[in-house]
Amino acid sequence: MSQLSEADRYLLERIRQSDGEAWSQLVTKFQGRLLAFARAQRVRQADAEDFVQDTFLRFLRGLDDYRGEASLETYLFLLLRRRIIDAVRGPRLHACSAGESAGDAIEAHFDASASWYVRKDEQRNQDRAVLAQSMIALIETLRQELNFRDLQLVEMLFYAQMRNEAIATMTGLDSKYIALLKHRWIKQLRAQIVNALDPSGDASGPGDRQDSLLSEIWEQYRPSCPKRTTLGGYLLGTLDEPWTRYVKFHVESLGCRFCTANLDDLRRETAEAHDLFRDRVLQSTVGFFRGS
Numbered sequence: 001m002s003q004l005s006e007a008d009r010y011l012l013e014r015i016r017q018s019d020g021e022a023w024s025q026l027v028t029k030f031q032g033r034l035l036a037f038a039r040a041q042r043v044r045q046a047d048a049e050d051f052v053q054d055t056f057l058r059f060l061r062g063l064d065d066y067r068g069e070a071s072l073e074t075y076l077f078l079l080l081r082r083r084i085i086d087a088v089r090g091p092r093l094h095a096c097s098a099g100e101s102a103g104d105a106i107e108a109h110f111d112a113s114a115s116w117y118v119r120k121d122e123q124r125n126q127d128r129a130v131l132a133q134s135m136i137a138l139i140e141t142l143r144q145e146l147n148f149r150d151l152q153l154v155e156m157l158f159y160a161q162m163r164n165e166a167i168a169t170m171t172g173l174d175s176k177y178i179a180l181l182k183h184r185w186i187k188q189l190r191a192q193i194v195n196a197l198d199p200s201g202d203a204s205g206p207g208d209r210q211d212s213l214l215s216e217i218w219e220q221y222r223p224s225c226p227k228r229t230t231l232g233g234y235l236l237g238t239l240d241e242p243w244t245r246y247v248k249f250h251v252e253s254l255g256c257r258f259c260t261a262n263l264d265d266l267r268r269e270t271a272e273a274h275d276l277f278r279d280r281v282l283q284s285t286v287g288f289f290r291g292s
């Protein structure tokens with residue numbers, strides 16, 4: 001299941017034919033949000049630039065292995081995160097800051113999350129794609145129903161992997177009720193999870209493994225992340241109230257690092273556009289102040 005937009009697919013095709021102009025377009029398109037992501041991990045400015053440059057290099061080197069399993073943006077974010085973890089040898093960097101307190105049991109798989117792309121395990125990749133489809137369908141339903149409460153719960157459970165008690169504290173809901181909802185959603189996704197976890201059909205694997213698989217796939221597909229245009233609308237204050245509250249939750253409470261990087265980049269773009277416009281106005285009015 002390809003996550004590539006038409007525009008990105010076309011861009012990639014040209015890059016694969018060694019079109020330098022297309023490569024320059026790709027770098028221009030993504031460099032801002034990648035730099036914002038790196039800086040947000042409190043690495044020095046010079047390091048952030050090195051890491052991003054390295055990420056683009058790695059991307060080119062691995063071009064043959066990338067088949068659109070994650071969107072271009074997500075793929076680049078994951079490569080960059082991998083690069084930063086390698087360099088600082090720090091703890092794993094969860095996609096959501098709210099997920100940072102998740103337990104040790106799920107620690108191990110995260111380091112692998114960017115490397116599985118190069119694994120040529122077609123069957124497993126297909127299983128994951130099926131599970132991802134059912135996740136995307138769940139998110140779509142919740143969005144269409146404008147059921148932002150459950151959408152937020154699903155994100156806290158499966159994207160940030162927060163514990164029921166932590167979610168209860170944050171939302172004021174009863175943790176038993178959250179456990180019940182979680183059970184229901186897992187059941188809904190279950191047939192696919194069983195396949196993706198264990199093709200032989202043994203579903204008795206530990207719960208943590210299910211959780212971490214869901215979280216891993218969530219990072220790859222990011223089914224609930226608002227589009228960049230929606231984040232732009234949020235900045236400009238043009239979204240409806242429920243959406244504004246939801247995006248605020250996604251960025252501030254859940255702390256999605258990918259969307260935060262996009263927002264930082266959009267803010268910077270807006271500021272630069274303002275500066276350019278101000279320069280233009282000042283240029284055009286400079287005569288009024290000459291010789292006065």
Ligand SMILES: [Zn+2]
Pocket residue numbers: 222224225226250256257258259260
């Ligand atoms: Zn996000």
